[in-house]
Amino acid sequence: MIRSTESTPEVTGETLLHIGEPITDPDVTANFRLQMEQFARNSAWFEAHAEQIGREQPGKFISVVAGELFVGDDVRELYARVRAAHPAGWNAAFTKHIRPRLTA
Amino acid sequence: MRFNGKWLVCEDGTARPVVDGGLLDAGGVTLTFPFLIDTGADSTVLSYEAVAYLGTEVEMATGPRLEGIGSSTPSVALAARFWLLNAAGQTIPFGGRLLGRPYPAGDDFCILGRDLLGHFAVIVDRPGGVVLLLTNPHRYVIQDS
Secondary structure, three states, X not given: OEXXXXXXXXXXXXXXXXXOOOOOOHHHHHHHHHHHHHHHHHHHHHHHHHHHHHHHOXXXXXXXXXXXXXXXXXXXXXXXXXXXXXXXXXXXXXEEXXXXXXXO | OEEEOEEEEOOXXXXXXXXXXXEEOOOXXXXXXXXXEOOOEOOOEEOHHHHHHHHHHOOEEEOOOEEOOOOEEOOEEEEEEEEEEOOOOOEEEEEEEEEEOOOOOOOOOEXXXXXXXXXXXXXXXXXXXXXXXXXXXXXXXXXXX
């Protein structure tokens, strides 16, 4: 649950988030579809290694691209490394902050 | 319209319902993120990783504090756009004034809240392994056995 301390759009009737019409440019759509397919593969790689990553990288930022795991403390620096290593596929990376170890 | 999501198994072994999407920066380049479906969230909230990607190119104002279970955290308010791919393969744009996290949180996701989910019938069926957002012309039917 996340509750805003401001009045919510449901209460104010204000529309803050808009849904647009489908993008019609075929090149843009084809590129985005390809990007989402790459992201699905990166996401699946993360899931297959999630337990190990959680054990070994608590509190870190991780990024997965094309079967390669990047780890860092600063997410902006992580993005820069991923972009340099994968100039063609960096923007389909699966990036996540790994939950810190819970203390009793 | 129908958006297919999935159950994402995270590092703590918990599967969470997400829809994959792409967040657009000021230059129109998309970076992919899983968006957590949170019907308990008032608002859509971008993760710290997403806010950091948008960086200094986007104007950010101080947003309201966000209250979770037993704690509250600050937020930033920003104009942002993201795309989701529907089941027909169409790219659907979403945008507006969104909230974001200015600092990393323990288990950070971009969150789809009720400001977006309110437009859809939301199915998060763990036993069936199904995550769907539905709106016209799609709908669901409940069957007895």
